[in-house]
Each structure stands twice: as C-alpha cells, then as structure tokens.
Amino acid sequence: MKEKLLHLTNRQRLILAVSFAATVFIALLVYITGGTPSVYANLMYVIIALVSASFGKRLGLIQALFGGLLIGPSVNYMLHENTFYGGISNNWMIRLFIFSVIALIIGYFSDSSRKNNHFITNLLTHDNITNLKNLEAIKREDVKDPAQRTIVVVSVKNYEETLSFFGYTFGNQIVTNFADKLKEALSKFENTEIYRYAGMEFVIRIRDSAGGASVDDVINAINELDESILLVRSIPIYIELEIGIAKHDEATPILETVRKALIALRYASDNELKSNVFDSHLECHYKSVVDVASSFSSALSNRDIQSAYQYIYSAASDQVQGAELLARWLKADDTSIYPNTFVPIIEKTELIHELTSFMTDEAIFFLKTQELENFSASINFSAKDFTDKNIHNFLRKIDASGIAPGKFQIEITERILVKVDDILRYLILLSEHGVTIAVDDFGTGYSSYQYVAEMPIDLIKIDKSIIMKIGSSNVYKSLVKSIVYFCRENQITTLAEGVETLEVANTCKEIGVNLLQGYYYHKPQMTRKVHVECVCPEESSFKR
Numbered sequence: 001m002k003e004k005l006l007h008l009t010n011r012q013r014l015i016l017a018v019s020f021a022a023t024v025f026i027a028l029l030v031y032i033t034g035g036t037p038s039v040y041a042n043l044m045y046v047i048i049a050l051v052s053a054s055f056g057k058r059l060g061l062i063q064a065l066f067g068g069l070l071i072g073p074s075v076n077y078m079l080h081e082n083t084f085y086g087g088i089s090n091n092w093m094i095r096l097f098i099f100s101v102i103a104l105i106i107g108y109f110s111d112s113s114r115k116n117n118h119f120i121t122n123l124l125t126h127d128n129i130t131n132l133k134n135l136e137a138i139k140r141e142d143v144k145d146p147a148q149r150t151i152v153v154v155s156v157k158n159y160e161e162t163l164s165f166f167g168y169t170f171g172n173q174i175v176t177n178f179a180d181k182l183k184e185a186l187s188k189f190e191n192t193e194i195y196r197y198a199g200m201e202f203v204i205r206i207r208d209s210a211g212g213a214s215v216d217d218v219i220n221a222i223n224e225l226d227e228s229i230l231l232v233r234s235i236p237i238y239i240e241l242e243i244g245i246a247k248h249d250e251a252t253p254i255l256e257t258v259r260k261a262l263i264a265l266r267y268a269s270d271n272e273l274k275s276n277v278f279d280s281h282l283e284c285h286y287k288s289v290v291d292v293a294s295s296f297s298s299a300l301s302n303r304d305i306q307s308a309y310q311y312i313y314s315a316a317s318d319q320v321q322g323a324e325l326l327a328r329w330l331k332a333d334d335t336s337i338y339p340n341t342f343v344p345i346i347e348k349t350e351l352i353h354e355l356t357s358f359m360t361d362e363a364i365f366f367l368k369t370q371e372l373e374n375f376s377a378s379i380n381f382s383a384k385d386f387t388d389k390n391i392h393n394f395l396r397k398i399d400a401s402g403i404a405p406g407k408f409q410i411e412i413t414e415r416i417l418v419k420v421d422d423i424l425r426y427l428i429l430l431s432e433h434g435v436t437i438a439v440d441d442f443g444t445g446y447s448s449y450q451y452v453a454e455m456p457i458d459l460i461k462i463d464k465s466i467i468m469k470i471g472s473s474n475v476y477k478s479l480v481k482s483i484v485y486f487c488r489e490n491q492i493t494t495l496a497e498g499v500e501t502l503e504v505a506n507t508c509k510e511i512g513v514n515l516l517q518g519y520y521y522h523k524p525q526m527t528r529k530v531h532v533e534c535v536c537p538e539e540s541s542f543k544r
Contacts, residue, residue: 012054012055015050015051015054016051016054016055016059019047019050019051019063020063020066022047023044023047023063023066023067023070024070026040026041026043026044026047026067026071027067027070027071029043030071041071041095044067044068044071044099045099045102047063047067048060048063048064048067048099048102048103048106049102049106051063051103052064052102052103052104052106052107052110053106053107053110054110055107055110056107056110056111056114057103057104057106057107057108057110057111058107059107060103060104060106060107060110061100061103061104061107063103064096064099064100064102064103065096065099065100067099068092068095068096068099068100069096071092071095072092072093072095072096124136125137125140127196129172129175129176129179129196130175130176130179130196132179132183132194132195132196132202133193133194133195133196134195134196134197135195135197135203135255135258137195138195138203138205138254138255138258139254139255141254148208148247148248148249149205149206149207149208149247149248149254149257150205150206150208150215150245150246150247150248151203151204151205151206151245151246151247151248151254151257151258151260151261152203152204152206152215152218152219152222152243152244152245152261153197153201153202153203153204153243153244153245153258153261153262153264153265154182154201154202154204154222154241154242154243155199155200155201155202155241155242155243155244155265155269156178156200156201156239156240156241157240157241157242157269158240159171159174159199159200160199162174162237163199170232170233173232173233174200174230174232174237175196175199175200177230177231177232178200178225178230178239179194179196179202181225181230182194182202182222182225185221185222185224185225186204186218186221186222188213188221189206189213189217189218189221190213191206191207191208191213192204192205192206192207192213192218193205197258197262201265203258203261204218204222205254206218215245219243219245219275222241222243223241223274225239225241226239226240226241226274227239227240227241241274242265242268242269242273242274242275243265243268243274243275243276244261244262244263244264244265244266244267244268244275244276244278245261245264245275245276245277245278246258246260246261246263246264246277246278247278260278260282260283261278263278263282263283263286264276264277264278264282266286267282267285289345292337292341292342292345292346293345293346293349293351296342296346296351296354296355297351297354299329300354300355300358304329304330304331304332305327305328305329305330305355305358306327306328306329306330306526306527306528307325307326307327307328307358307359307362307366307526307527307528308325308326308327308328308524308525308526308527309323309324309325309326309366309377309524309525309527310323310324310326310517310522310523310524310525311323311517311521311522312324312378312495312515312516312517313515313516313517313521313522314514314515314516315496315505315508315509315513315514315515315516316509316514320372320375321374321375321376321515322375322376322377322378322409323366323375323376323377323378324377324378324379324411324517325359325362325363325366325377325378325379325527326339326524327339327343327355327358327359328526329342343355347382347383347384350384352382352384352385353384353385353390356379356380356381356382356385356390356394357390357393357394357397359379359380360379360394360397360398361397362379362527363377363378363379363408364397364398364401364403365527365528366527367401367403367407367408368401368403375407376406376407376408376409376436377407377408377409378409378410378411378436378438379408379409379410379411380410380411380412380440381410381411381412381416383412383415383416383422383423386416386422386423386426391426391429391430394430395429395430395433395435398433398435404434405433405434405435406434406435406436408435408436409435409436409437409438409458409459410430410435410436410437410438411438411439411440411461412427412437412438412439412440413439413440413441414439414440414441414442414443424454424455427455427456428456431456431458436458436459437455437456437457437458437459438457438458438459438460438461438495439452439457439459439460439461440461441461441463441497442460442461442462442463442483443462443463443466443479443483449486452486452490452492453490457492458492458493459492459493459494459495459515460483460487460492460493460494460495461495461496461497461517462480462483462494462495462496462497462513463497463498464497464498464518465498466479466480467480467496467497467498467499467504467508467518468498468500468504470504470507470508470511471501471503471504471507477507477511480496480508480511480513481511481512484511484512484513488512493514493515494512494513494514494515495513495514495515495516495517496508496513496515496516496517496518497517497518498517498518498519499516499517499518499519499520499521500518500519500520501520502520504518504520505518505520505521
C-alpha cells in the first residue's frame with residue numbers, strides 16, 4: 001500500500017486529499033443538521049464511489065471505513081453529550097458495512113479495468129518475444145526533454161538466412177538470447193534503454209546527461225558482441241553487427257530520429273560498413289531512391305526505359321549465337337540513370353514485374369528482327385518474378401508471339417539459388433516449355449554445385465570479376481577450369497562474361513568455355529532507334 005501511494009501522480013494525490021477533506025466536511029454537515037437522518041449523510045456515497053473508481057478497492061475501503069466511522073460513532077458521541085446512543089448503534093454498523101461493500105464492488109471493477117488496460121497497453125508497447133519495449137513505447141514516451149539524446153540501431157547481419165534455414169522457433173531463440181546479451185552489455189549504463197524494432201534489429205536510446213555514459217561508451221559496449229559466437233541449443237551462431245546512429249533534437253519527433261538511424265544502418269549495410277552516422281547527404285541519397293521508384297512507371301509509359309542488346313559469341317566459331325537484353329533509362333535531357341542505380345531499387349518493389357514484362361516484349365520484338373535460326377535472346381529475372389501470375393504471363397506472351405520457346409532464355413542470379421524450394425517448380429515449368437535457364441554471375445559468393453544439380457539449369461555464366469583475372473592469376477584460372485569441368489560432365493553450357501581483351505578470349509577458349517560475351521566482341525547497342533545511345537565502359541557488367 002505504501003509503495004502504491006508513493007507512485008501516485010500529483011493529480012491523483014490531489015484527488016485523494018480533496019476526497020478525505022470532503023469526507024470531513026460531510027461529517028460536519030451531518031453533525032450540524034442533527035445527525036444521520038439528514039440527507040447530507042448520503043453524500044458520502046459520492047466520495048466512496050469516486051475514490052474506489054479512481055484508486056481501486058483498497059483505498060476505496062479505507063475511504064469507506066473512514067467515512068463510516070466519522071458519521072457513525074463519532075457524530076453520535078458528539079450529538080448525545082459525549083455518550084454513545086445505544087439505540088442507533090446497530091444502524092451505524094450497518095451503514096459502515098454498506099459503505100464497505102459499495103467500495104469493494106466499485107473498486108473490484110476499477111481494479112479489473114485497470115489490469116485489462118495495463119495488459120492491453122503492455123501488448124501494444126512491448127515485444128512479445130523479448131519483452132523489450134517496442135516503437136509504440138518510444139512514440140508514447142516522446143516527451144519534451146532538454147537533454148540531448150542519441151538513437152542507435154543495432155542489426156545482426158544475415159538473420160533472415162539463418163531464420164529460413166533453422167526455422168521460426170529457432171530464430172526466436174536467437175533473438176531472445178541476443179537480446180539478453182545486449183541487455184547485459186548495457187546494464188551498467190543508466191541513461192540507456194533498449195527497444196526491439198524487428199527481426200534482429202534493436203533500437204537503443206541514449207540520454208546524454210552529466211555523469212551518464214557517452215555515446216562512444218555505449219557503442220564500445222555493443223561492439224564487444226560483434227563477431228562473437230552465440231550458443232543456441234548448443235549450436236554456435238556467428239554474430240556480426242551493423243550499427244546506424246542519429247542525433248535527436250527536441251524539435252524533431254523521436255520516431256523521425258529512429259528513421260534517420262535506420263537510414264544510416266541501411267547505408268552501412270549496403271556499403272559493408274560496421275557503423276554509420278546519419279547526415280543530410282544520406283537524406284538526399286534516399287530521397288533520390290524514392291524519386292526513382294515513384295517516377296519509374298511514367299518513364300516506362302513515356303518510352304524513357306529502353307532495351308539494349310549485347311551479342312554472345314561461340315568460342316569455337318566466333319559466330320553470333322544470341323544476345324542478352326539490358327535495360328536502359330534514358331532521360332529527356334539526354335542523361336541516363338544507370339541500371340545498377342535503378343534496377344536494385346525497382347527490385348525491392350512490385351514495379352519489377354512491369355520491368356520484366358517490358359523486357360519480355362522487347363525480347364519478342366528483337367527476336368522477330370533476327371534471321372539466324374539458332375539465335376536466342378536472354379533477359380534477367382528477379383526473385384520476385386517467380387509467382388504463378390508472372391510466370392504464366394511470361395509463357396502466355398511467348399505462346400502468343402509464335403516464336404519457339406527455345407529462343408528465350410531467362411537469367412537468374414546465384415542469390416536466388418538459396419531459395420531453391422520457392423522457385424524450383426517454376427523453373428521446372430519453364431524448362432518443360434522449352435525455355436532455357438541460365439545462372440548469372442556464377443562464382444561470386446553463393447556458388448553451390450548442389451543447387452545447380454537440383455535445378456534444370458542449361459547454362460552457367462561465369463562472372464566478369466573472375467574472367468578478367470584468369471590471364472594473370474592461376475587461382476582464378478583453376479576456378480574457371482573447375483566450373484567448366486563440372487558443367488561439361490553435367491551437359492551444362494558455360495559462358496564467360498566480361499571478355500574485354502584478346503588474351504582473356506584466348507584463355508577462355510583454351511580452358512574450354514563454350515560462349516563468350518564482352519566488350520572485346522560487342523558493346524551494347526539500342527534495340528530500337530532512339531534519340532540518344534548511351535554506351536559507357538562500366539556498363540559491361542550492367543544487367544536488365
């Protein structure tokens with residue numbers, strides 16, 4: 001009870017003081033008007049109801065006992081010449097009982113309502129896995145504070161891959177264990193509070209105050225968890241951290257500062273940095289990202305999005321065997337937005353389907369202009385393209401074109417290979433229709449011969465970063481040899497990307513690569529005649 005009273009707000013203390021003062025006043029009215037038969041005694045019900053509803057059954061019962069005793073034996077004693085009047089003694093006891101029952105009933109429902117509200121509020125403001133506060137809690141706690149604050153967002157890399165491999169339940173245990181480690185690491189700092197954002201991302205609010213831990217102190221404590229091992233069910237899980245930091249000022253909503261810290265985190269992740277501090281440059285960068293995404297559809301309808309083709313040659317005959325179609329965004333002022341700028345943005349939205357549909361139409365148009373019998377056109381597919389609707393639309397367009405399905409080739413990246421369970425049935429369907437399937441950028445990090453063996457893969461494109469080094473590095477030359485040997489044994493065609501010199505071309509031929517693509521043979525050219533042709537040296541690795 002004492003602890004409860006200590007946690008009362010100033011407003012609640014005022015209500016309580018006024019209630020007890022009103023009780024004394026009502027007792028005086030009863031005394032002045034001749035005792036409890038006057039109507040003023042009934043005013044006590046109002047005070048009891050107010051206290052019980054506001055503070056619950058305990059304080060309500062105390063109020064009822066205080067009021068009942070005050071207008072019961074106390075008033076009787078004063079009215080009857082300092083002696084108790086026995087004829088009404090039972091009445092004040094009954095009245096005291098009724099006061100108490102009313103206080104308990106109203107207080108019970110008040111306590112129940114308060115518990116339900118607390119439960120609902122806790123659900124809204126706390127994460128149900130770690131029991132840490134969440135962003136809703138930050139929003140509710142966003143009060144004016146003259147002290148400077150800093151928001152730090154901590155993220156564990158590759159959590160999604162771990163989750164997809166081990167499953168949701170195991171993933172939750174990783175989150176819980178890491179949250180405990182983070183709480184332990186920051187427990188010595190009284191001016192910090194931890195919130196869970198999502199997945200393995202946590203928000204830390206640091207209140208800069210005299211004598212409190214500095215931002216550097218907190219960051220150093222967090223970094224002690226970086227590149228560490230977390231044991232979950234005796235399984236060692238490697239923990240690698242990324243950090244985004246943003247300063248908060250009083251004039252800015254706290255969630256806006258959280259957003260800035262998240263932008264800093266995304267930038268750190270995209271650029272393989274351990275940590276990054278938000279600044280106005282990042283705001284401009286991500287504003288341009290939004291601008292690209294918002295203007296893409298209109299650019300597509302205005303024919304600002306175009307396709308270019310780059311021929312693919314046979315290593316054995318140096319004859320053209322096909323072409324890869326690449327997306328180009330040509331602006332009205334004769335400047336370009338490079339594919340490595342707009343394609344990654346579009347891939348994070350549903351707009352990627354519009355781009356793939358457009359490139360399919362361009363492939364159909366391009367193939368109808370070619371006279372070579374064994375000529376094929378290749379376009380890139382994103383992981384998001386593998387849905388029932390998109391795959392069936394793609395096959396429907398091929399059927400309607402009257403062109404043999406074998407002249408169409410789709411390219412998927414190694415990154416998609418890890419999602420074999422999600423896309424395998426679509427690849428089988430495409431293969432059964434005669435569409436050729438190629439793995440692009442092979443050898444750059446996710447390479448797995450097992451994935452290739454499980455899928456209907458017809459062609460492997462060895463990444464430019466490897467091909468460019470085979471003339472000067474025996475290690476890379478041996479790597480290409482192993483890829484070619486594997487593909488030859490499994491009837492898979494090989495293609496070398498980024499062939500830009502005669503020396504590299506001859507080395508590829510010597511190793512046994514089947515097809516060659518690169519600036520040495522052909523630079524990308526626009527599929528249709530447009531007002532500007534943009535061919536840049538760095539574009540040899542651009543896709544779409």
